[in-house]
Amino acid sequence: MYPESLQDLIESFKLLPGIGEKTAERLAFSIINMDKEKTDFFATSISNAKNKLHKCPICSNITDQDLCSICSSPNRNKKILCVVEDCKNIILFEKTGSFKGMYHVIDNLISPLDGINPEDIGIDKLVKRIESSPFEEIIIAVKPSIEGETTSLYIKKILEGLKIKVTRIASGVPLGADIEYIDSMTLERALQDRKEIE
């Protein structure tokens, strides 16, 4: 019913996650009403992103260079490795400014019930990297869920022979959060992991 070039654009938006028919229509019309300069930028960005971006062969971070900016930096501490479950999380940790080590992105978290086993999330790549690197500590920075805990324990176990310290980031009550809105599992963990005030 719509002209073909409009229908194609609507179908394109429907390829995106969480975008249904109505939203796709709305977004398609917004494209028509945009400046040509902006739509050119948009179209080029899509092509460029697809053509240039790939996973860093060392850490699986996303990059448009041979190695990602962290793996290729001479200013990082090569003795400490932070394992994250998503390359977006690297940006978040970098924003804190307090971690200067290396990263490694695993593809997912172990979840036997969903059929996701250690070999599906690239643990072997991680282990190979650790075995051939001078890491002294591995920080597991994944979501504190059942899958996250399973993954952390699995990594800890598989590295047992290597005499490397394996830690996980702290769980507990977020700064500024009202205790009354925190779930009981988090409170339980916050109690377990309590620290002496110095």
Added chain:
Amino acid sequence: MYPESLQDLIESFKLLPGIGEKTAERLAFSIINMDKEKTDFFATSISNAKNKLHKCPICSNITDQDLCSICSSPNRNKKILCVVEDCKNIILFEKTGSFKGMYHVIDNLISPLDGINPEDIGIDKLVKRIESSPFEEIIIAVKPSIEGETTSLYIKKILEGLKIKVTRIASGVPLGADIEYIDSMTLERALQDRKEIE
């Protein structure tokens, strides 16, 4: 922090209405994980839509031809005109299959409080078209809101000298809707516009 080609794609998505930083990131990553065939289609669709689509010079419907498919069709009833406030609504009326006349899209609804006056919504273009066409009935099919009523009354008034029937689509309780969830203005209108059961 992200590679430039990824950052550009995120900025592109942020150009769209209702898309913030987080959603833009999510959509950008989904592009990276799509097949190249699909991203090519997406990028081409954006360029094509912007380059090919424009308003039909007669009715302001969106089209990629000289005239829109309805204005150029020989099979439409040229004596009846349906005025809508958005070209998306043409599709909706077409889907009912019960209207075979012509359409005219106005740019907005009159709303003096928002500074939208008759000249801002292209009423003069509508009137010129009606004056030079063999229309016998004008159906005003805009939203039954204060702005919609104002616009309807204005069009009715400005066409007074032309001896053309001006009607509006019925308002009332939607089919299948529970009366208890209908607002009182709609119920009032449904009562006013009651029809004898035949």
